[in-house]
Every structure is written in structure tokens, then in C-alpha cells.
Amino acid sequence: xxxxQFDYVRPRTVEDACGIxxxxxxxxxxAGGQTLVPMLAMRLSRPSVLVDITRIxxxxxxxxxxxTVEIGAVTRQAAALASEVIRDEVPLLAKALRHVxxxxxxxxxxxxxxxxxxxxxxxxxLVMTVLGAGIVFTDDDGEEEAFEPADFxxxxxxxxxxxxxxxxxxxxxxRGSAPTGTGFREIASRRSDYAFASAGAQVVLKADGTxxxxxxxxxxxxxxxxxxxxxxxxxxxLTDRDIRGAVAEALEDLETVDDLHATARYxxxxxxxxxxxxxxxxxxxALEQAG
Amino acid sequence: MKTELxxxxxxxxxxxxxxxxxxxxxxxxLGLTATHAGCEHGVCGACTVLVDGEAVRSCLILGVQAxxxxxxxxxxxxxxxxxxxxxxxAFCETHGLQCGYCTSGMILAxxxxxxxxxxxxxxxxxxxxxxxxxxxxxxxxxxxxIALAAERMRTSNxxxxxxxxx
Numbered sequence: 510x511x512x513x514q515f516d517y518v519r520p521r522t523v524e525d526a527c528g529i530x531x532x533x534x535x536x537x538x539x540a541g542g543q544t545l546v547p548m549l550a551m552r553l554s555r556p557s558v559l560v561d562i563t564r565i566x567x568x569x570x571x572x573x574x575x576x577t578v579e580i581g582a583v584t585r586q587a588a589a590l591a592s593e594v595i596r597d598e599v600p601l602l603a604k605a606l607r608h609v610x611x612x613x614x615x616x617x618x619x620x621x622x623x624x625x626x627x628x629x630x631x632x633x634x635l636v637m638t639v640l641g642a643g644i645v646f647t648d649d650d651g652e653e654e655a656f657e658p659a660d661f662x663x664x665x666x667x668x669x670x671x672x673x674x675x676x677x678x679x680x681x682x683x684r685g686s687a688p689t690g691t692g693f694r695e696i697a698s699r700r701s702d703y704a705f706a707s708a709g710a711q712v713v714l715k716a717d718g719t720x721x722x723x724x725x726x727x728x729x730x731x732x733x734x735x736x737x738x739x740x741x742x743x744x745x746x747l748t749d750r751d752i753r754g755a756v757a758e759a760l761e762d763l764e765t766v767d768d769l770h771a772t773a774r775y776x777x778x779x780x781x782x783x784x785x786x787x788x789x790x791x792x793x794x795a796l797e798q799a800g
Numbered sequence: 801m802k803t804e805l806x807x808x809x810x811x812x813x814x815x816x817x818x819x820x821x822x823x824x825x826x827x828x829x830l831g832l833t834a835t836h837a838g839c840e841h842g843v844c845g846a847c848t849v850l851v852d853g854e855a856v857r858s859c860l861i862l863g864v865q866a867x868x869x870x871x872x873x874x875x876x877x878x879x880x881x882x883x884x885x886x887x888x889x890a891f892c893e894t895h896g897l898q899c900g901y902c903t904s905g906m907i908l909a910x911x912x913x914x915x916x917x918x919x920x921x922x923x924x925x926x927x928x929x930x931x932x933x934x935x936x937x938x939x940x941x942x943x944x945x946i947a948l949a950a951e952r953m954r955t956s957n958x959x960x961x962x963x964x965x966x
């Protein structure tokens with residue numbers, strides 16, 4: 510388990526990092542390294558130079574603006590999990606972060622690294638897909654380009670990241686004042702291992718207790734995480750029956766894949782059950798807030 | 801590449817090839833072999849060390865990335881006169897190890913937990929060691945060992961919980 514030889518640089522600014530990336534097709538960004546370093550060890554990745562971005566201060570930290578929460582790309586997953594801002598303003602992300610790896614990988618792994626890697630079973634990309642969060646790249650001229658999750662995650666470990674660009678931050682909308690419930694469920698062979706199927710849900714209630722907005726996403730079953738349309742739940746009271754019906758209809762055409770761990774049929778069944786559980790959890794969470 | 805590593809309070813300036821993991825630097829470069837090489841690709845947790853007080857897999861961090869960071873290994877838990885530290889002692893007492901291969905990683909994962917949580921419940925303990933594989937014990941005695949260490953830290957008049965890793 511020894512990687513190939515490569516160079517290593519630790520730039521201090523986004524401009525320097527982008528300059529190196531733009532000038533060398535085989536340069537790779539190194540953030541927390543919790544996926545890249547195993548890939549190096551198995552020689553699946555053979556970079557010419559690793560650009561360690563974790564000491565670029567501009568890429569670190571969680572910022573609250575009037576209507577968004579912005580997470581710097583090299584913010585550690587453990588820091589995001591401990592963040593009160595994320596817990597209060599992006600509760601679905603806070604819930605999902607508990608399922609990301611283990612304590613010793615969250616202490617190094619970064620929020621942006623998980624997004625840039627684009628693993629279809631990763632929790633953070635699923636949350637971004639459910640919430641339609643923004644993915645912002647910066648190039649060596651300081652120009653920014655923002656992507657929607659649906660356009661960014663295009664295949665397994667395949668994204669539409671621009672050449673020579675650097676993922677700089679993720680932008681989430683702050684939750685509103687109305688009761689906002691969240692649910693996150695996944696099934697894996699052991700705790701925090703790669704999931705076979707996962708589901709994230711968020712519901713917002715009106716003052717009369719009916720559903721104002723319902724969002725659902727499914728991960729780990731296909732090439733990318735997918736947002737699933739359950740807008741039909743709006744206006745209902747989100748009874749178990751409403752949820753079962755909406756999930757069955759929405760997942761009818763869900764494409765799932767076979768692999769060594771689970772069959773496509775199993776994944777489809779698991780996704781539907783997890784979706785129901787996530788929506789139920791979100792509803793109960795919102796009802797509790799509504800008192 | 802010239803790199804400054806602070807390991808167990810002592811600073812070493814070492815020349816490291818970028819592809820060398822911190823694990824290999826510790827074992828081969830500095831002769832600190834208490835940190836065990838297991839799977840070497842981030843699955844088993846045998847190589848867990850503390851970096852700035854947090855549990856980290858030393859096979860998943862390059863030596864050059866650790867430049868300037870504070871690293872703790874099992875060698876740094878006690879003074880070196882053969883006395884066991886409070887967590888090691890608890891592992892002995894509850895039979896929390898058999899072959900010993902996972903033990904140094906387990907002990908440092910336990911330290912990372914006890915630094916921030918003086919009263920962990922079973923769920924907290926199982927979460928803290930969820931990234932460490934043991935093929936001997938079935939984990940139960942390890943969980944008991946960490947609970948015992950936590951209790952002793954709370955009731956000790958020598959060390960306060962969270963003050964163990966100095």
C-alpha cells in the first residue's frame with residue numbers, strides 16, 4: 510500500500526491553488542484526504558502533484574448571512590457537526606452529518622471534499638440535492654461559478670467541476686420561521702459504512718398544520734443522488750397514508766443499480782421504505798415544533 | 801520535503817517524501833511502533849493517533865500534511881517507566897484486549913472521546929470506537945474498559961477528565 514511518487518504543495522491563497530491546478534492536468538486537490546489517500550494507496554489515483562488546500566483560511570468556516578448559511582469547502586465535517594449555526598439553520602445537514610464516516614474520519618474529512626468527490630452514496634451531496642443548495646467554484650482570476658446539485662452530480666464519482674477551478678464554498682438557504690421538520694435514514698452493512706440506500710426529507714407546515722412544502726431525495730441507489738417530486742403532499746396533513754401514497758407514486762420510475770452488496774430490486778424497496786420513514790420523521794419533528 | 805513534526809511533545813525536523821503516510825513516518829522514521837499498521841487504507845482504525853487532540857487515522861494523512869500539528873501516540877500516554885495510563889489500565893482490568901493489534905488505536909480513540917466527554921454513555925462509547933475493528937473481543941469488554949476509565953477519571957483525585965492527554 511504505497512502511493513506512486515508525487516509532488517506536494519501547500520498554497521496559502523485560492524489564486525495560487527487555482528494557478529497550479531490550471532497549469533497541470535494531473536494535479537489533484539487534497540483536502541481532508543479521507544477518500545483520496547486510500548485511492549492513492551491503492552494506486553487508483555496517480556497525480557503529478559497534490560495541492561493541499563486545507564491551510565487556505567479563506568476556504569474555512571461557517572458564515573451566516575441574511576438568508577443563507579455558507580460553508581467554506583475545507584471546513585471539517587466534525588466542525589460542521591458541532592456547529593450550532595448548522596444545527597439551527599440547516600437541520601437536515603446536521604442530521605445527515607452524524608452518518609458521515611466515523612469520528613476519526615470526520616476529524617479530517619471536509620464538507621467540500623465530500624461534494625467534490627461525488628460518491629452517489631455520500632450523505633452531504635444527498636442533502637444538497639434535497640435542499641437545492643449551491644456549489645460555488647472559484648478560478649484563478651477570482652471569478653465564481655455556481656452549480657445546482659442536479660447539474661453538478663452527473664455520475665458515480667463524476668461531477669461537472671470546471672477545469673482549473675476550486676470548490677470554494679457551499680451555500681444553503683436558512684430555514685424559515687415556520688415549523689420545519691427533517692428526517693434522514695440510511696441502511697448499510699455496518700454503522701457509517703457506505704449505504705445501500707438513503708433518504709433525506711424536509712417538510713414545512715402552515716399555521717393550520719397542513720403541509721406547505723415537502724422535499725425528498727434518494728441516495729446510494731443509482732449513479733447520483735436524486736431529488737424526488739413529492740409536491741403532491743402540499744396541502745395534506747401528511748398522514749401515514751398520504752406519505753405512503755406520495756412515495757409509491759414518486760418512486761415508481763426510480764432507477765436503481767445492482768452490485769455485490771444489494772440487488773436493484775432490494776434497493777428500490779429499501780429506498781421506498783426509507784423515504785417513508787424519513788418523511789414521517791420530518792413530519793413528527795415539524796409537529797413537535799408546532800406544539 | 802522538510803517537515804516539522806511535534807510528536808508526544810518533542811519536535812522533530814524530518815525530511816519526508818510526500819507520498820509517505822504519517823503512519824510510516826512514525827513507525828519507520830521515528831521508531832515509534834506502538835502505532836500499528838493494519839489495512840493501510842482507512843478501514844480498520846489500528847493506526848489511530850491523536851492530531852491536535854482528535855482521533856485521526858495516521859494512514860490517511862500524509863506525513864507532510866502533519867507539518868506543525870501536535871501528534872500523540874501511545875508512547876506519549878505515560879512517562880515511559882512502564883506505568884500504564886488510566887485507559888490502558890482499564891483495558892487490562894476488563895480484559896479489553898486479546899491479540900492486542902487493535903488496542904493502541906482503541907486506546908487513543910477512547911482518549912479522544914474522554915477529552916471532550918467525561919460522562920459517556922454506552923452509545924457515545926460505541927460511536928467513538930465505531931471506526932476501529934477488533935476481531936478478538938466482540939467489543940463488549942472494550943466498551944466496559946472505556947466506561948471504567950471514564951469513571952476512574954471522574955473519581956480520581958489525581959487527574960481530571962480531559963486533563964489526561966497533556
